[in-house]
Amino acid sequence: MLKLRLSVAMCLIFASSGTLSAVAPETAFRNFVKKDGDRLMDGDREVRFISFNIPNLHYVEDHLAFEAISAWRLPDAFEIDDALLAVKQMGGRVVRIYTLSVKRSGDAPGLPRHVTAPGAFDEESFRALDLVLQRANALGIRIIIPFVDNWKWWGGRGEYAAFRGKQPKDFWTDPEVISDFKRTIEYVITRTNSLTGVKFRDDKAILAWETGNELECPHSWTREIAGYIRSLDSNHLVLDGRHGQRLTDEMVDEPLTDIVTTHHYPDNPQESIRYIVENRVKTRGKKPYIVGEFGFVSTDAFRVFFDTIIKEGISGALAWSLRGRSRDGGFYWHSEPLGGDIYKAYHWPGFATGRVYDESALLSLMLLKAHEIQGTAIPRAEPPGPPVLLPIAHPSQIAWRGSAGATSYRIERAEANKGPWTEISAGISDAEVQYRPVFGDSSASRNRRYFYRVVAENSVGRSKPSNVVGPVEVIELASVDELANFSRSFHHRGKMSLVSQEARKAKEDIHRLRGEKDAFITYRADQAIRRCRIYTFFPGESDLVFLASSDGLAFSPLPTRKTAFASGEPEYGYWNPVLFEVGDLPPDTRFFRIVFPALADLARVEIYY
Template sequence: MIGSKRWCGVAVFLVLLMAGTHVGIGAESLFRHFVKAKGDCLVDGDQPLRFVSFNIPNLLLIEDDMEFVRTNPWRLPVEYEIEDALRAVVQAGGTVARTYTISVAREDDDPGTPKHVLAPGRFNEEAFRAMDLVLAVANRVGVRLLVPLVDNWKWMGGRPQYAAFRGKSPDDFWTDPQLREDFKKTIAFVLNRVNTVTGVRYRDDKAILAWELGNELQQCPREWAEEMASYIKQLDPNHLVAGGVQTHELHDWELESRVIDLVSTHHYEGDPMRMAANIRAAAERARGKKPYYIGEFGFVSAGGIRYVLDRVVRTPNIAGALIWSLRFHNRDGGFYWHSEPAGNRLYRAYHWPGFESGDAYAERAVLGFLRSAAFAIRGLAPPPVEKPDPPHLLPIPDVGHISWRGSVGAYAYVVERAESPQGPWQVVGRWVDDAAVSYASLFSDESAQIGRKYFYRVRALNEAGISAPSNIEGPVTVAELSFVDEFADLQRVFQMGGQVSLGALGARAFKEDLHRLEMSEGAWVRYWVPGEIREVEIRAFGQTDSLSLELAVSADGQEYGPVPVVQRGFRMNGRDYPYRVPVLVSGRIDRPGCHFLQLKAAGALQLGRVEIRYE
């Protein structure tokens, strides 16, 4: 048994080496077998399959496009984002990831929301083309996927929406013949779909580990589950079917059923001892009967995560564990962000490989424990980290707004500038962290000189070294400079008065703005910049589309004159989250010689970002 584990580890290591080589979309899969159940174990060919990895809720559909002026947070992932997510899994030692569900249109969706199921038997080709990409990349990098077919909850659309299509109640989903047939139409469409990238039917795709009947189908009747599992097996004899009840304990009928191949539980007990006890009890019930995995767990301390993972690795009949959750790099720069409403206003989705912005919930420590466990459960020691690939520098509108597509596994970046694309290159940004801000430009070059033209490039770095340079962008003509305050601290503020404090909790209500300045009525802050102020742009949050925020400028810091402003609100649909109204406040300064800016709150509000453009 020990010898087979060692051989399994060598085989997986070779797969990981192969996965590090980028090949074209649609290339041959790294997988040779469908995953099967053998007793209470999962096997890949004749080798055991065990895993520690991530849930990736945005992998099929992004719910977190929280750029300040966008009012619809939903969009489909692109290849760069998909590859970033799945390569992060590989770097973290994972061989499996869990997606979220096949999404279903809601009657209160914003126009253009790209859900997968639009109506009974009617499907969104664009959304499924994104899923085609997910499966193509999963095959290419060597990550198998657990795919839940329907959600019990309304968030991305699920059981309640299938019922609503027919004017029925959510609980009718289990018993109504028409609703059962509607869901079977989705199952048949998904399993029979031919991937437009690889040409492989989903039912024949080895990157799919198993179809989960759904996500957290807590009241799911046995009769419904067995009917749907039998239907899946009729259409797709290749893949395992996982039960979708997913409470913190297993049910006898899940273990007894002949058409459900593997079982899972979800764990958010808050107490790691209680969590580990429930997991141990579930593993004991499944022992000798069926493969068992932990489909979701989290929202406990770093020490609690480590304790649970240690128990998982040491329990042979636990096939795997998937932490909640991972968010990947954003095509527009930085990461996607997601604060967890059920996480005591503390926990956010993790960003690989861990950053200072996650210190409140020990992100770096947790991801380190996760990586160690992911290799240990496969009988391997973690290999040395490799230096990152070059990032991709995005087009630069001006020197105050420089962003790039980040590199998997990079801790930070170096920004370089030259007056010729041939160099010489000067470092103008050291240790720039692309997880330090959310949904904003990553770097402002305040050392640029007005009237000059510059070229820029970026390098990624981690403990293994620094990457080759990115592509070069430029020339960029410097017409003005930008002073930016993201409120990570108060060190950029020149003066302040009244009740002013930093806030970071409850970020979901503030479009995931990580750091904010809370101002009570009458509070004020002042800034000084070395050049003449020409324009001001402020991201703020309030209860309405108009804020009581007064702007004034001064040449000497003593006498201030008012600045006329334009306010534009970008109200979000608050059906799921209690969003504050994002308001963009902007003003042009025509008075010459002004170096000081004052912001005064005539009512309670929060500031998310201040940008002062000056010459």
């Protein structure tokens, strides 16, 4: 699909404190996947699957923390495992990642891309792919790897052509540009995994090499590239990555490709179903067929789609798309630009924050159909594993690395490292807040020291407790308003509204208060307010006015410190994130007011006292 992507500098974060050395590979696979007529085979067993695309399994495009200038970073082992475990728990056997990134003009210096110049490659980026394959082998998940993107978002054919001062269309025909692309293919296929010591062409976790994503290419190019892939690798299948909803005879009859695919984002789902059935008729007895992307439709439409895949004997289908958890706590979020401001990437096993696109029901359907297509029973669910509690700087900012399959968490507190433990909150979702701490301890007392731990739970049980973090010394208390409603404020006036739409413009924040000119909101505290932090988004240059009062009647202006975190690339209309910090309030301040001189969104208000 055509995906709008942030094109900003990437913060290189890859968990490695030294030189990685290869170890004996752990793998759940005995065979490479082969084809037999129109079937995919694992030895004498047919491979059929219903699963997900995980675009950022190997390369994160959605690191949207408020203070982050870059949306790009490399995943670590926790993030990769969380996403793959989600697929495994829902019965998926195969995932498709997105393409190998290519350096774009305007990239910040040092921003890692897989391909940095003709024949030049970034080792750290490829080590992240090494890690994906290592974990896929261990967890028994096959991977489809597309080589290049038709589109510009991660860098693609246009960037290969630009390296040589040529136009995107020249990627298909220019001998020099084609030679450059072949150098990438050779590098990848012959690469030795830095973690396992296995060459990629000998790695059984790879199901197929895809010529690219949604390629608008001539057939002659496909023949040449498929032939080149086969000359380097006789173990893996070659998937024709040409773009479209309908297969052509030359795609099906091409002897140098093994698998064909189509992508569908239908305005009329029934029309796509008809195309899929027609495609299956073309491929029957000739070549395996995979529906590589399907999405932005209702759960009922998905049900018809899955039933068609199963009934027609199609090899597999991959929904668009799944995102896993972040190592900083919570999930990665991704609004779909073509999803009508409704659809976002899915989070397993489904949460209330996804109710508008029926996330929980769709994922339950995925679980059912993933097993139905394999002819297997749904196994009994198990309690989640223990979460990992992250360091706590303030009791109002508690975050953890969640557990695959967990639906909620319990927070426990003690005044000694080994307890006794008191449950202070339950039913907390790590999908409720985007890129900020999930929980704040509002019952803490000043001048006390606490220890914390977290327990994950789902419908069948609870995890063992997380690690213990503490002692956390409570020097000040805080009230945090995530702007999901007006319950934490005292008074508001003027034209303002709670908004969740267009979250993409606000770093995926789905709880915001939008105020227009001269509107204001007031907070009241029972104790003297010491300082405040206000997270905001502006459509352009603007400001806010902050006022303090002891009685709620007479207000005086407050000095502020303002820090902007804009990426400097307004390509897709992103609003500018600005943090306001207000300190040195008068000692008798009980009321704090925020005035909107112009249009702005409040995303989070922290009041310390």
